Amino acid sequence: MSHKYYDELFKQTHHYLVATLTSEPTQADRREHRNLLATLYIRYIVSANQLATCVDQMVQPQKRILLRKLLEATLGRILELKADLVEADLNDWTHCGDILEKLNLTPYDAELQVPTCFRLEREDDIAYKKRIIEEVLDKLGFTEKVEEKVPMSEQQAILIIQTHERARQGRLRAQFMKEIRSMKEKSKPTATGEGEEGEEEAGHGINLAAALKIQKIWRGYIARRATKRRKLQEMLLIGMIPPPKKKNEELLKDLQIQENRRELQKKRQKEYEADVKSIRKQLEKTQRGPILEQLSDQVRGWLHEYKAQTGKIPEYTGSERSASRLLLSQQGTESETSKSTPASSKDSKSKKDKTSKSPKEGTPNETEDEDGKLKAIVSTFAPELNIRKEEYEEIWRNKNESANPRQYHYKDIIEHEQMTNMENDLRKIVDEMMKAELLLLQEAFDKDRGHKGKKKSSKKARKTGKKGKKKKEKDLTPDRTTESLFEELVANGIIKRYPEVWLRHFKGERSFNPPAAYNKGKEPRIDLGDIRQVLTECCIIPMLTDHLHQTTPHVKSVLLAGPKGSGKDMLVHAVCNELGAVLFDITPSNIVGKYPGKSGLIMLIHLVVKVSRLLQPSIIFMDNAERPFVKKIPKTDKTDPKRLKKDLPKIVKNFSTEDRVILIGTTNCPWDSDQKLLQQVYQKFFIIPRPNYSSRFHIWTHLLGQYMAVSWKFDTSLMTKISDGYTVGSIESTVKEVITVKRMLQLRIHPLSPLELVNALCKRTPVYKEEDEALEAWWTKVPMVRRRLRAIEMREDEEAEMMAKQANAKKK
Known part of the structure; x- marks a missing residue:
């Protein structure tokens, strides 16, 4: 594919994205506007897949930066809409068959693909972690050593070839001599000479008949083979049979071109970064002084003008936005002398007391809570998408790129960006200077008016600070480096290497079912391929970047349930590969005999949590996840599965939005455990269905x-x-x-x-019927399914009441 192709794809995707943004509602009800939210969800997925292709193959570095921001915002909006649809349907599996039919899309078109660009950005870091794991395992002797064969010399190679060739010639000569010997034996004359001529004629007749028979069979075979070949060619020509399997050279060539474009990307990115540094240095030398002087004069002039008009000294507000920008936009702010009087402070206290007491006076009803749940999430990514749309229209929409066929960066755009960044940095310096000047001016103003400056007590601030602070966890290994902790966990088999499998390797068809109402009927049937989409949205996309993880709905833990051989471990390994994550295995059978005793368990949990946060994204994995919560442990089981029973809920609870860490458990018999304890640890439950x-x-x-x-x-x-x-x-x-x-x-x-x-x-x-029934019975106890069943019961009760009222009205 050429540069022009990806430029056109970018334009088409942008138009599609703009059309989607225009249909965004200001405020939506999750259940009333369910079709609109589902349509947006599908359209954003289509846009995200196309943007991921563009980011992966676009060479021009400045376009790639904009595309990456667009892609990240689109993925964030998809996760927001997914959360809305889950609450609307009371179902973690989102079914949009009706929307796909309306948009003329297949289920595979609406399957969210994991973007490769985020993983490629961390390629060196991922390779470094894998290398450390391999080195540690080599030291401990856990890897099979492949003996390196010393390359032979040319003379040795010639000698081996000569030996084998002489042996081959000897075998051929022996075979040839054997055939000559057999021919001589056949040609020997018989001992008796009676009736030789008659026998010769009879033998000649037999040989002729045999030859004719052989010819007939051979010619018939050749004719049938030719007819069969012609028939196959005709069938192949009209498309009645599939073409013969062979390696697709065009596909291999396309893959090679994609790899070449990625290499060119890296080259252009390095050139772009070098130019950014040089242009910034040049601007710092030539423009820093004049801009700093201009900004300070501008702010001082505004301050003098404000003082002359009002006779008051203005406030210098805001650390979040640049204070100099705020001052120029806020005309008529109050001075510090008129901030608060005793009366006003009393009024403000009374207002605070009233507002704090108001929620106690009227206790909120359940209906209010439900109304709050039904309101769609106020998007934090839709405004960002609009900003990126404006940026594209301002810079790239009408830009003539015919003079840049090699896809180099544009220096004028770099100069403009660096000038803006330098101005923002200098505004912060000006703000600090102006704050110091205003403080001195305020002190002089107070002295002139005869006011004494009151010292503010910091006791309240200290108290509030103590209340707001979270209890800091004690670091049991403050003197050790991350590498030493990492190596220790690898040596003990807690951090494990995993096979290179991807989510696309998990084969299975997607479902095409329309949605079912949250309070009517059974859930639509799920297919094997639906698990890919669910894991992508819950475990992979939120953990791609810090921004996505902090601003999207936070999933801390997931439980995968399914029979043996259904692909649970493969899915966990696929999630690790897609993220480039570190895998921590805390399966009871894996930690038995490691870090013994109570102190050892504390150290194990500390090391797993600390290293997983330092090397994020991280996956904490537990196989046989039901074992810690089983009511009765068999006497033959010596793995001590209840060792982590009390600590697992604490581990999951302490995961914050800043920690890109997730706990994934797998189980093939979840019904054996205490469901209440299991649901305290795992936030999401997914079942892997039997393949249809x-x-x-x-x-x-x-x-x-x-x-x-x-x-x-x-x-x-x-x-x-x-x-x-x-x-x-x-x-x-x-x-x-x-x-x-x-x-x-x-x-x-x-x-x-x-x-x-x-x-x-x-x-x-x-998989026997009893196991299927046990799995279905357990599925009805999952929190989301219980909420759905409760909604169905409430609707049925309402309908029964209505029927009873109508019957009573007819009797009267």
Whole structure:
């Protein structure tokens, strides 16, 4: 793809985004305006996917900065709308089948893709952490050492080739001599000479008949083969059969071009950063003094003018915005002498008392709380999107880039930005200077009027400060470096390396169901592919940047429930790879015998929490998450699963919005635990459904499609029907067991038969009906599902009351 293609894609995405922004409501009700919120949600997802492609492939560094800001704001708005839709439907799985149909989109078009740009920015940091893990494991001898073979010399290579060639020639010579010997034996004359001529004629007739038979069979075989080939070519031409499997050279070339564009991005970015530094230095040398003098004269002139008009000294307000800007915009502020009189202070106290007492007088009703929940989140990202839209229209919309085919940066834009930044920095210096001058002027003014300056007591401030302060956690390892703590956790197996799998490798079809009302009927059925979207929105996107994590709804912990082999561990590893996160494994079986005793447990929790915050984003993982909360532990279990029972809720509770850390638990029997304790630890609950027909067909097609020799005639539909009730892990292990290296070599001669796969699949354990029923019964106890069931019961009660009233009215 060319630079022009991505420029056009950027323009189209911007127009689409502007059209979406115009339909943003000022204030929306989550349930009344549910269709509008869902439409915005889908449109923002489409925009985010296109923006992610542009950021990944755009070369011009200044455009990429704007695109990245746009992408971050769009992702934040998606998460806000997701939270609104969850509350509107009382369902963590957002179904928008009706909206997709209206917008002519497929479920895959509306699937949020994880942007790669955020991970690539941290590529060096991620590689450094992986290298440290590998080095520590090498020191401890946990990795398999591959012996490096010494390269042989040219003389040794020639000697090996000569030896093998002589052996080959010897085998050929032996075979040739064997054939000559057999021919001599056949040509020896027989001992008796009677009837030799008759036998020769009979033998000649037999040989002729045999030759004719062979010719007939051979010619028939050649004709049938040619006919079959012509038929296949015709079927291929009209599209009745799939084309033969082969490596797509165009696709490989496109991937190589994308990688080349990323390398060019890095080069242009370095050039841009170097020019920013040089231009800033030049501006500091030439423009700093005049601008500082101009700003200070401007503020002093305004101060003198204000003093002459009012006779008062103005306040110098605001640390958040530049005070010099505020002064020039606020005409007519009060001076410090007229700040407060005793009467006014009494009035203000009485007003405060009234306002503080007002909530006690009228206790809020449940309906008011519900109304508050029904109001959509006031977006913090929509204004930011509008700012970026204006920036694009001001700078890039009508910019002629025909003179910049190599996509270099523009120095005039850098000069303007650096001039603005330098002016803002100098305004802060001017503010400090003006505050000092105003303080001296105020003191002189007070002396002239005969006022004595009262010292303000700081007792109240101290008290309020103590109340507002959070209890600081004691650091048990203040003298140790982050690297030493990291190495210790790696050595003890708490920090683990994980396989390189991505969320796109988790195959499964997406659902296309319309939404169900929050208080009517059953929840729409979910499909296997829906888990990708949910994990992307809850675990990956909020943790990509600090800004997103602090301003979007905060998810601290997630529990994944599903049968064995459903892909829970793979999903956790995929989340880690997408984020480039560090994985902390606190599974009971993994920490048994490590950090023993009460003091050891305190140290373990301290190290995990401290290092996870220092090396964020981090994933704290617990397999068999129900084990710490099981009522009765079997006597054979010596892993002490209840060791973390009391500490897990505290760990999760202490995660703040500044900590990009999340706890992910997995379980295959959540019904065994105490549900109240489990719900104190985990905030979100997701169930991995059994794959339906479409998902299983997709999985079989993908797994068998990796082997080019598997015939297109293979009955995938038959295997899809037979594998009903089996998990994805069972299907994948079956394919790996059957299609070995030896079997792959035989595929062209002996095509793969469904019977081979069925025999291997029968050895696996399916998911039985009892396990499905137990999982469904547990799902009804999840907080979100309970809220939905309560809403359905309330509606049914209201309908029963209405029916009773109508019946009574008819009787009268």
